[in-house]
Amino acid sequence: MRKLINAPAGVVSDALRGIAAAHPSLRVDPVGGTVVRADAPRAGKVALVSGGGSGHEPLHAGFVGHGMLDAACPGEVFTSPVPDQIIAASMAVSGGAGVLHVVKNYTGDVLNFRMAAELAEDEEIEVASVVVDDDVAVEDSTYTAGRRGTGATLFVEKIAGALAEEGAALAAVADAAREVNERSRSFGVALSPCTVPAAGAPTFELGENEMELGIGIHGEPGRERVAAGTADEIVDAALSAIDADMPLSGAEVLLLVNGMGGTPLIEQYIACAAAHGWLAAHGATVARSLVGNYVTSLEMAGCMVSVCRLTPELTRLWDAPVETPALRWGR
Amino acid sequence: MNAAGAARWIRHTAHLVSADAERLTRLDAAIGDGDHGLNLDRGFTAAVAAVDALPGDTTPAKVLIAAGRAIVSKTGGASGPLYGTALRRAGKALAETGGDELDAAALGAALTAALEGVQELGQAAEGDKTMVDALVPAVTAYEAALAGGADIAACARAAADGAAQGAESTVPLQARKGRASYLGPRSAGHLDPGAASTALILRALADVTMEGGGDAWSGSS
Numbered sequence: 001m002r003k004l005i006n007a008p009a010g011v012v013s014d015a016l017r018g019i020a021a022a023h024p025s026l027r028v029d030p031v032g033g034t035v036v037r038a039d040a041p042r043a044g045k046v047a048l049v050s051g052g053g054s055g056h057e058p059l060h061a062g063f064v065g066h067g068m069l070d071a072a073c074p075g076e077v078f079t080s081p082v083p084d085q086i087i088a089a090s091m092a093v094s095g096g097a098g099v100l101h102v103v104k105n106y107t108g109d110v111l112n113f114r115m116a117a118e119l120a121e122d123e124e125i126e127v128a129s130v131v132v133d134d135d136v137a138v139e140d141s142t143y144t145a146g147r148r149g150t151g152a153t154l155f156v157e158k159i160a161g162a163l164a165e166e167g168a169a170l171a172a173v174a175d176a177a178r179e180v181n182e183r184s185r186s187f188g189v190a191l192s193p194c195t196v197p198a199a200g201a202p203t204f205e206l207g208e209n210e211m212e213l214g215i216g217i218h219g220e221p222g223r224e225r226v227a228a229g230t231a232d233e234i235v236d237a238a239l240s241a242i243d244a245d246m247p248l249s250g251a252e253v254l255l256l257v258n259g260m261g262g263t264p265l266i267e268q269y270i271a272c273a274a275a276h277g278w279l280a281a282h283g284a285t286v287a288r289s290l291v292g293n294y295v296t297s298l299e300m301a302g303c304m305v306s307v308c309r310l311t312p313e314l315t316r317l318w319d320a321p322v323e324t325p326a327l328r329w330g331r
Numbered sequence: 332m333n334a335a336g337a338a339r340w341i342r343h344t345a346h347l348v349s350a351d352a353e354r355l356t357r358l359d360a361a362i363g364d365g366d367h368g369l370n371l372d373r374g375f376t377a378a379v380a381a382v383d384a385l386p387g388d389t390t391p392a393k394v395l396i397a398a399g400r401a402i403v404s405k406t407g408g409a410s411g412p413l414y415g416t417a418l419r420r421a422g423k424a425l426a427e428t429g430g431d432e433l434d435a436a437a438l439g440a441a442l443t444a445a446l447e448g449v450q451e452l453g454q455a456a457e458g459d460k461t462m463v464d465a466l467v468p469a470v471t472a473y474e475a476a477l478a479g480g481a482d483i484a485a486c487a488r489a490a491a492d493g494a495a496q497g498a499e500s501t502v503p504l505q506a507r508k509g510r511a512s513y514l515g516p517r518s519a520g521h522l523d524p525g526a527a528s529t530a531l532i533l534r535a536l537a538d539v540t541m542e543g544g545g546d547a548w549s550g551s552s
Contacts, residue, residue: 053407076373078364079407107509108408111452115403115412138513145512199356199365216513218364223515 001200008197012054012076019061023325026064027092033085035061036071040093046164046173047071047093050102050157051086052109053078055196056217059153059295062326068161069102069324077196077298078218080108086116090125098126098170102157102177104149105133106218128170130177132156134186134306136245137214137223148216151258151295151306152184155318158327162320176317180308185246187214187238188304191228192262194219194297213237217260217297217304231267235274238305239282248307249283254318256306257289261296263303268292271303288318294326332433332483336539337391338382341398344535345375351531358524362511367410367524374406374414391433395422395441409509410525413449413462414532420448435483439473442490446470453508460506460518462525468497469533484540491530491537498526 005011013030020028027036041047050060051073060072070093075081090099099120103113110131117127133140134152160177168176190212193202196219203219206212211234214223229237242248257272259265272291279286287310295304308314321330348355352368359367381401382394399418403411424444428437446466455461472493476486501523509525511518 075407076366076370079366079370080409080411082404082407082411084404106409107453108411111409111412112407139515144507145509148513196365198369199360201360201365203360203365216510218510220362220364220510220513221517223513223517 001195001197003195003197005197008200011197012074015054015057016061016074019325025323026061026325029088032088033075033081034071034073034089034092035064036089036092037064037066040070041095042070043095044097044167045095046097046168046170047090047095047099048102048157048161048164048173049073049086049089049093049099050153051075051081051089051113052104052106053080053218055298056296058293058326060157063154063157063324065322065324066331067165067320067322067324068157068327077198080106080112083112083116083119086113087119087123090116090120090127091123094125098128100160100164100170100173100177101127101129102153102160103129103131104153105131105146106148107145109149126170128174130156130160130174130181132181134181134184135216136185136187136241137216150188150217151186151256151304152181152308154256154294154327155184155254155306155308156180158322159314159317162317162322165320180314183310183314184306184308185242186304186306187241188216188222188260188302189213189234189238190215190222190260190300190302192299192301194261194300196298211302214241215297215302217295219297219300231270232274234303235271235278235305239275239278239307242305242307243282246307246309248279248309251309252285252287252315253279254288254308254310254314255279255286255290256294256304257291258295258304258306259293260300260302260304261293262299262301265292268303271305275305287315332391332438332540333431334389334391334394337394339539339542340536341375341378341382341394343539344532345379347531347535348372348375348528355524355528358522358527361521362506362514362518363524364510366408367528370406370408370410371414371528374402374411377401377405378418390426390431392422392426395419395425409453410528413453416448416452417445421445435477435481435486438483439470439477439486442470442473455508458504459508460501460504460511460523460526461508462523462529464501464504464523465494465497465526465529465533468493469529484537487533487537487540491533494530494533498522498530501526
């Protein structure tokens with residue numbers, strides 16, 4: 001295992017020390033595992049707290065700041081945070097208007113956030129939770145764990161964060177977050193596995209001419225292994241799967257072409273061109289695009305395509321000013 | 332079963348988990364994200380520290396509750412809340428029975444409470460390819476042994492055997508809960524790591540009750 005680390009056990013706290021050093025706009029507790037806006041708590045503002053396993057950077061710590069998250073709680077690599085962290089973050093940002101927990105739909109994340117929400121209410125902090133489950137590679141069913149939360153988490157955090165920044169009430173911010181999740185879908189493809197530092201070995205083996213379709217963001221294999229294809233074929237597989245679940249014809253969409261961590265930007269732009277071509281050919285209009293490594297899976301190569309069917313209000317909130325380490329415009 | 336016995340169970344579990352961490356992680360890498368052994372090792376290490384910090388005059392109930400709290404606080408993932416809740420519920424059931432020495436019936440009630448806690452929180456049923464597939468046969472075997480008049484060590488051994496068989500039974504299953512469910516049909520053909528770690532925890536229980544002499548846990552830790 002060749003990695004730019006000091007020791008596997010220190011990966012998360014060492015990285016948090018770097019985030020603290022690079023971004024004075026954040027208050028970081030590298031040991032407790034919280035990243036908080038330096039100006040928190042903001043009186044009367046609904047606070048957004050998210051978190052999950054580390055290894056998806058810049059998600060979530062890179063999205064803490066004006067117009068997005070108030071705090072993030074990074075867990076161990078690919079492991080959900082523990083309730084203590086989530087409570088500490090919620091208390092640090094609570095400005096009296098309530099706290100919204102943005103939770104990706106993984107059993108561990110859901111359980112730890114649920115335990116934390118119950119304990120936060122003992123501290124008289126009102127908590128609402130929204131669960132993001134946008135990944136169409138997984139069949140949804142009441143008998144299973146359901147779909148994973150992936151790329152649309154960025155859409156939810158940006159748009160709900162903008163509404164909270166405007167002073168909206170907790171119920172309205174939570175409703176907006178749910179609306180974004182309901183209108184968003186994602187599908188990912190892996191061209192290589194990744195290596196969890198503490199495990200030291202790749203999460204799966206992939207032949208030279210193979211790829212994994214329908215991956216998540218934890219280095220797990222996907223739904224299916226197929227022969228590697230071109231960028232056009234990969235994007236077609238992703239958008240066809242999304243379109244089959246949520247028809248895109250006639251829609252005005254927000255498009256995220258998301259690198260998984262090990263794919264260069266030049267290839268992501270090739271995928272972006274393919275996605276624009278595919279969407280135009282299928283009667284959809286791309287109103288906004290974002291390309292880059294935003295919701296990653298360590299050094300996994302590949303990409304994830306996420307689409308949100310916009311409304312004029314959602315477009316307005318997407319365009320609203322944001323100032324975080326990883327996403328900034330309009331200020 | 333006394334407090335020292337309960338503490339030995341937690342310590343012995345930590346030892347077994349640590350020794351088997353690599354295998355658990357390997358099982359998890361096949362159908363999950365490859366960190367189950369690492370996470371449980373961290374959680375049970377914290378549980379041992381919490382148990383060691385208890386005062387000398389503690390009870391079995393307090394030992395299990397302290398261990399459960401530490402596991403919730405330090406493990407993360409789904410296994411932290413699930414195992415933490417299982418131990419806390421078991422401890423609370425023992426607290427209702429009261430006393431410093433608990434018999435086979437009280438331990439059986441504690442295991443049943445642990446199972447109920449896991450199912451309530453995780454919403455998994457038998458056959459979903461989770462820790463429930465090891466825990467249900469363990470509790471069933473324990474209760475059957477108890478009804479047949481077995482002592483605490485024989486009951487615990489029956490539970491450990493039931494859990495081991497239950498864990499093996501997950502191999503052909505397609506996962507419906509947890510991260511393995513994302514693989515769909517590809518999750519079949521693998522042993523569920525959560526069921527495997529549940530079998531370890533019950534093996535630890537059988538080992539320490541046997542050391543205790545059969546009728547009850549006794550002796551110092």
